[in-house]
Amino acid sequence: MSQKKIHEIHQKLGPRAIEILENHPYEIK
Structure with missing residues (x-):
């Protein structure tokens, strides 16, 4: 999982x- 995706989920x-x-x-996913 990309850092960008992790950031979006965190938001x-x-x-x-x-x-x-x-x-x-x-x-x-």
């Missing part, structure tokens, strides 16, 4: 976005 989901992605790596 949408807020501060816990990275934690959420790490816990559920296959839900968001």
